[in-house]
Amino acid sequence: MALDFSIIPGILPALLLGARLTVQLALIAVAIGLVIGSFVGIGRVSGNRVIRTITGIYVDFIRGTPLLVQLFLVYFGLPSLIGRPVPPFTAAIAAMGINSGAYVAEIVRAGIQSIDRGQMEAARSIGLTYAQSMRYIIFPQAFRRVIPPLGNEFIAMLKETSLVSVIALEDLLRKGQVVITRTFRPFEIYMAVALIYLVMTLAISRLVAWSEKRLKVVD
């Protein structure tokens, strides 16, 4: 069977609609991840052993288990526990947000720890509290260093959202599958799907590289 890409323009709107959901899911997941990850990341370097242990368990659990299993836990597992179904979109952003939180936490932890110890000591030696030293000295410097890895995390999340196609959310991949059942052109359509993912991830990495350069100015 010869390749026939002439069908692509006709199905492109459907795919782009899926791509929109993909981007939405990734954005919301990483936004939730940023909130969770900032707190957990700070907790990972806390002086309090209990906080360090609890946050450590969370990070290890999430990073040590597949996202697909986590998604099933929320979508199929949780309903039996709480006695009512969890809508697919809610399940997807919950699972992916909590998942992203662990990866962001590691990025935040590494960012904080990459700042020279002397910075904290100098801040403390002029009488700033731990919290003030974090806020005025450590975070602003760590922030510049976490931009690139956070960009990578966003790219990873964007690709991982394709997992939600198994819980019937019409993301980019799922849209592609649906279209294939109508057109019987799997190669062309999966190729188109892949290219749309590629365009999105390339755009993000360009954006990250650009912002990295902007932030380098004072360093």
Place this chain on the structure above:
Amino acid sequence: MIRTSGLQKSFGSNHVLRGIDITINPHEVVVVIGPSGSGKSTFLRCLNLLEKPTAGQVFFRGQCITDPHVNVNEVRTEMGMVFQRFNLFPHMTVIDNITLGPAKVRGVSLEEARETARVLLDKVGILDKENAYPSELSGGQQQRVAIARALAMKPMAMLFDEATSALDPEMIGEVLDVIRTLAEEGMTMVIVTHEMGFANEVGDRVIFMDEGVIVEEGPPEEVLGQPQNPRTQAFLSKVL
């Protein structure tokens, strides 16, 4: 002004300070010398509690600051510290480095903090660099900013940990000049240094530390000129 009693510090099984008793009087300049690893930095860092002593007490202006109820942050505002590697805040301009403490800790208005900062920058001889970033300055200039940053808190005492060791030789003088001026103004100071000539010149008292204890102390002409202890003699014969 500062007194330690039976001050000890261990890192795990490494017993770094083995009981330091010393009294530093107001307006006194105490110079601490000793071989690498003898615990000089650790001693200095115990004075403003950047390191938590494992045993013994530190008193500052009569108050036992090793007492757990003491507000360490308040104490630190009264003890300026200057580090070997400057530790300026690289994301802030020179003037912001200096005003941060007064503004955030002392609650001084930014206006007033900036005025004080300019006076201090003038004093350390780099008034023209107030809007530069630390990376745009030479080592000597950075260290002078670091001194100004510490002075901006109007501390009662200053601690210097090898403030010139990371500097190129031609920049050592400009930093020593600033410290010398402070000595003349009567600032209470504890200075860890390898500059024996400078120790001799500005020190009211020299302390020779080795293996976590004070081996010998006294006026510079005695400790540096006619050391009594064989360990002091051995150390000085190596560095002089």
